[in-house]
Amino acid sequence: VIERLFVAGLSHRTAPIAVREQLVVDEDKLREILGDLTGRGTCAEVMIVSTCNRVEVYGVAEVPGEARGAAFRQLGAHRGIGLPTLEPLLYSKDGAEAVQHAFRVASSLDSMVLGEPQILGQVKDAFALAQSCRTVGPVLHSLMSQAFAVAKRVRSDTEVGRHAVSVSFAAVELARRIFDALDGRSVLLVGAGEMGELAARHFQDHGTLPVYVANRTASRAQELARDLAGTAVPFEDLFSVMAQVDIVITSTAAPEPIVTSADVAGALHARRGRPLFIIDIAVPRNVEPAVNDLDNVFVYDVDALRSVVDANLRERRREAQRAESLVEREVAKFADRLRSLEVVPTIVSLREKLEEIRKAELARTLTRLPAADEATRQALEALSQGIVNKILHAPTVKLRDSSKAGHGLRWIEVISELFGLGGKDRSGPSA
């Protein structure tokens, strides 16, 4: 079974955006392709993960190469990209490697932004779509439910998804390391630029209210204050407002620093030691570097925020190594389970076959012994059962062991051949 499991596709690692964007197809088209792949018998099971960063086909097929070609021919046909163009960008994995790939993708270890949480939802959506098209069988079902479980474990047991990796979220996270909670904190936005507005909105999303806006052009300040459900304050009152708020975001186009150490020191008196977090996203900077030397004042400019993001990314990468070894262990466990499943039908049919022979022979013998009493009948029954079990023992053990060692298929063939089991049950639970 596991040998016929495959994944084929392209991602941000192999294909440029110019190609990836051409492969984005709507849900109806995906349904059509899924139905087609199983309808023609190319795939026994199939699902397609299609996001802006990856397009991947997961499936079970006798000839994975054929399934891959068919899938991408149809995906490309939509925008008129031929298979020869796509072929060099595609990667394919099968067996345990495909399992590993599925686990890594779901756990966001293969994502462009390591540890980003969206991918898990996207894989879940793709799975649900395939389920609704009835193209999911037992193999994909167990693969995906395990992938979701692994992703959950990676998220909870490692910190690969923790610590902000965007500048604006890094600012919010820093605020949380200074203030205990952001609820009810107030923000002063200096300058009415778009960047500052975005940053202020980010803080609002995380519970900080209210917002004050100060801008040299008062009308623009009022406009922005309305947008943010905040209050406009006169630019001259900048430092008296600064004495009240907790977080200051500066983003004016001033060529020289407008917030000096002396100004802030003056505002600090009225603050009674409450910490002040200043985020200076303007270039050139609006805040004099010396302001950061003041006690209880923390100034972060764009570079400082970026260096925090870099540190967080390093942190995620470090955690990703732990996640990788977790995934590896899970892959081995899953492959074992899948392999032990693939020999089950053979064992069952072998047992049935011998049981059939035993019953037939026993019945024949008993018709020839009409005088046999109950004790004799029972003895014959036990004798025949004993012989069958002894004969079954060695091949059963051999099958189980070989499946664990990864060459179960060969022994399935051998035993089917030897005992004349026929081919009908060799394909395992997925057929």
Place this chain on the structure above:
Amino acid sequence: VNAVVFDIALTAYIVAAAAALASLVWRRDGLSRLARELTVAGWLCHTAAIVLRGVELGRVPVLTLAEAVSLVIWMAVFLDLWVERRYGVTTFNAFVLPVVLALGLGLPTGLRDLALEPRASSGWILVHVGLVLVGLAALVLNFGSAIMYLLQERQIKARRPGSFYYRMPSLERLDRLTQATLTAAFPFLTVGLALGFARAGRGWGRDLLTDPLAFFSLVMWLVYAATLSGRVIGHWRGRRAAYFSIAGFCVLLVTLGAGVLFQGRHGS
């Protein structure tokens, strides 16, 4: 027997401290869980050791310096566990346990049984010693949280997350914890010391000022009084308040050292 049980407790504290520090640097939840469990186990052994010693000696075991320090450690560890639960400062033991161990192991073994006041073990002495010890235990925590505050403040100011950065609580919470521990310690310290001075003032006369333990206790009290009034009246927060807490703790260590090294009226 109590010495053996005490050594087991001490060993548990040492391993717990190592695990707590390691969990801070490598950020493994398993390690911090191990640290907490060992701390609890160590504290239970410690409790048993104190009880055993009391039973063996047939008196409350707070009359020698070693006993007093042991009791301070016992209370500090208990408070640490409580604070971790109450305030969710899970990394606190990484800073409290090393201090506690330094106190426990810093006592020169030869002086361990030095009596503070071997003759009198009247009721008021127990109250005096007891109150001061509760105060000292809270001050151990005060020192730990002040150190944490400064470490985290430095990392945030430097705009470079270091290895401690990710597991530390927010600055505001640390500052509140520093304030809370000082506020809790101060009344105990004040009443405890006042009792001592009031009682000794009558009997000792001029010896009160030449007794090193009494003298440094007074200095220590003054530093902490200044810190607390700075916080309450001057609205000191953050770095300055933390520095003062650390200064106070240095005097506290000197006081204990003076108690060990010099024999004033306390030791006679």
